[in-house]
Amino acid sequence: MGFSKPPVQALKVANKVKRKELFIAHKKASNKERHEERHRRRREENRDPELKAARLAKNVPRTLEHKRVWDDVDDDSLGAVVDLEQLKRRRIEQAEAEERAAIEAAENMEEDDDDDNDSMLDSDEDEDEEAREARLERQREKRAQRVPSIAPSTTSTNLDLTPISxxxxxxxxxxxxxxxxxxxxxxxxxxxxxxxxxxxxxxxxxxxxxxxxxxxxxxxxxxxxxxxxxxxxxxxxxxxxxxxxxxxxxxxxxxxxxxxxxxxxxxxxxxxxxxxxxxxxxxxxxxxxxxxxxxxxxxxxxxxxxxxxxxxxxxxxxxxxxxxxxxxxxxxxxxxxxxxxxxxxxxKSVVDAEGKAxxxxxxxxxxxxxxxxxxxxxxxxxxxxxxxxxxxxxxxxxxxxxxxxxxxxxxxxx
CATH class of the missing domain: 3.40.50.10480 (Brix domain)
Structure with missing residues (x-):
């Protein structure tokens, strides 16, 4: 049974029996359209599994846990609503940025001093350059030895993040x-x-x-x-x-x-x-x-x-x-x-927090x-x-x- 009017107007028919028939026909048509769309999507995803992975990655429900808000403060005292894991990671990144800025400032100062030196001291400049490169290499190795940050996907509690206060x-x-x-x-x-x-x-x-x-x-x-x-x-x-x-x-x-x-x-x-x-x-x-x-x-x-x-x-x-x-x-x-x-x-197989096997x-x-x-x-x-x-x-x-x-x-x- 087709519609001669749009569904909203058709369901406002005064006759109760006619209105019931139109409503049943409308539900059947909408269910048929939904099932056809679902089967079409399933056939396409069977041919290309990447389409299903992209759809599932996009269709993540926005729960209250995803919308959780934190206090935007650098405070780890009792009562502060801060994620200690994220706070520790932010502090480490800030310390690394300050260290890199200090190294770059020291390099610029040394370059200015080298420009002011006499051109006859080529051998001394070579030695200073080698010493500077060795010092920078030691600093890079020290940064590389830092313990990697904890993966944010886990839900287990890490008591090692307990603040000193x-x-x-x-x-x-x-x-x-x-x-x-x-x-x-x-x-x-x-x-x-x-x-x-x-x-x-x-x-x-x-x-x-x-x-x-x-x-x-x-x-x-x-x-x-x-x-x-x-x-x-x-x-x-x-x-x-x-x-x-x-x-x-x-x-x-x-x-x-x-x-x-x-x-x-x-x-x-x-x-x-x-x-x-x-x-x-x-x-x-x-x-x-x-x-x-x-x-x-x-x-x-x-x-x-x-x-x-x-x-x-x-x-x-x-x-x-x-x-x-x-x-x-x-x-x-x-x-x-x-x-x-x-x-x-x-x-299904056991998966991690990110949904991978x-x-x-x-x-x-x-x-x-x-x-x-x-x-x-x-x-x-x-x-x-x-x-x-x-x-x-x-x-x-x-x-x-x-x-x-x-x-x-x-x-x-x-």
């Missing part, structure tokens, strides 16, 4: 001494009912122990500072306090012993492992730790906290991995068990089984000491989330 502000987290073996005490708020959830956290963090905080109505109620003082005397390295509302976990406070800092998170979307489809059961092996997409000074500080809560030597025979993926200031916590297997004929693993795939629990964290406050009451001074609260921070949807803190 951040390390000096939190010496208990950033020090040159080998970290102690993690030993974590897990507890809850007063008279809590989250006993099962606390035991799940004990399976997530190795070398952890759950001590209920509930007591008799006339019993003494220990504060967080008293619990941390007791834990530090028993060689614990961290205290994890779970908060609840309506018998559901809503918050998590992590204290790095013995003197802080304290990180306060909110919990959302808590799902225990047994409710996950196809879930597995965790073992007592030390898991591997993956920290993804922590780029700012505050992000590196948060990543360092979680790094101190897991043993530095994972047990690979357990094939367990704990992933903390930061995306738009939400930290997604997942735990998996992986298994390597042969790639099926219908599956990795060499050497074309026939290998990794199967994942989620173990749980699954939940999401959002950082709300960082205290200098043990909680807000245990922090003193003007900088007692190192960082605190405020609602005005999310006015710009393209600006993130971690």
């Amino acid at each position: 951040l390390a000096l502000k939190f010496p208990s987290l950033f020090n040159d001494e080998p970290p102690p073996e993690p030993k974590i005490l897990v507890t809850t708020s007063l008279n809590s009912t989250l006993h099962d959830e606390a035991h799940m956290l004990c399976t997530l963090f190795p070398n952890s122990r759950y001590i209920p905080r509930s007591s008799h109505r006339y019993g003494y109620k220990y504060s967080l500072r008293e619990i941390c003082k007791f834990s530090a005397s028993k060689d614990y390295t961290a205290v994890v306090l779970m908060k609840e509302d309506l018998k559901k976990p809503t918050g998590l406070s992590i204290v790095h012993l013995p003197k802080g800092p304290t990180f306060h998170f909110t919990i959302s979307n808590w799902i225990e492992g047994k409710k996950l489809p196809g879930h597995g059961n965790p073992t007592n092996h030390y898991p591997e730790l993956m920290l993804n997409n922590f780029k700012t000074p505050l992000g590196l500080l948060t990543a360092k906290l979680f790094q101190t809560m897991f043993p530095p030597r994972p047990e690979f025979e357990g094939r367990q991995v704990v992933a903390l993926h930061n995306q738009r200031d939400f930290i997604f916590v997942r735990r998996f068990r992986y298994a390597f297997r042969d790639k099926r004929a219908t599956e 990795l060499e050497g693993v074309e026939s290998i795939r990794a199967g994942l089984q989620e173990l749980g629990p699954r939940f999401t964290l959002k950082l709300r406050r960082v205290d200098k000491g043990i909680g807000r009451a245990g922090s003193e001074g003007e900088d007692a609260t190192q960082w605190e989330w405020k609602s005005k921070m999310e006015k710009d949807r393209k600006r993130f803190n971690l």
Whole structure:
């Protein structure tokens, strides 16, 4: 059925039955045109694979991650929204440019001095020229030996980019001494009912122990500072306090012993492992730790906290991995068990961050089984000491989330 009018006018027919027929015909015509265009493009791309590569390179979705904005400052202090990797690369390029400018200025000065010299000192000029060439060659070799910058395509967190100002502000987290073996005490708020959830956290963090905080109505109620003082005397390295509302976990406070800092998170979307489809059961092996997409000074500080809560030597025979993926200031916590297997004929090969196939693993795939629990964290406050009451001074609260921070949807803190 053809159209005697344009589609917009044809769909405004007063008769309901006629209007319905015209609408169905219009949808069929548009679907047919779309399918014909798709098949034509597929035939052309089969003849020339470069057309498909060009189309995919052009059709990159513009998400909030691509539109992310940064502070245009040369500042790496806590709270500055800067990409430390890009900042380091920019500083290195600036230092190299200044070095090249100094070398060129020295060469120009030497050329002017050579022009003023007497023409009878040809032999001395030759010696000066050779010495200058040797010095320039040594400087070129020194620049060539510089460690290449990190590829910007990776999402893993590089804690080597930690600024000196951040390390000096939190010496208990950033020090040159080998970290102690993690030993974590897990507890809850007063008279809590989250006993099962606390035991799940004990399976997530190795070398952890759950001590209920509930007591008799006339019993003494220990504060967080008293619990941390007791834990530090028993060689614990961290205290994890779970908060609840309506018998559901809503918050998590992590204290790095013995003197802080304290990180306060909110919990959302808590799902225990047994409710996950196809879930597995965790073992007592030390898991591997993956920290993804922590780029700012505050992000590196948060990543360092979680790094101190897991043993530095994972047990690979357990094939367990704990992933903390930061995306738009939400930290997604997942735990998996992986298994390597042969790639099926219908599956694609493993690709890198740029979409290119990795060499050497074309026939290998990794199967994942989620173990749980699954939940999401959002950082709300960082205290200098043990909680807000245990922090003193003007900088007692190192960082605190405020609602005005999310006015710009393209600006993130971690």
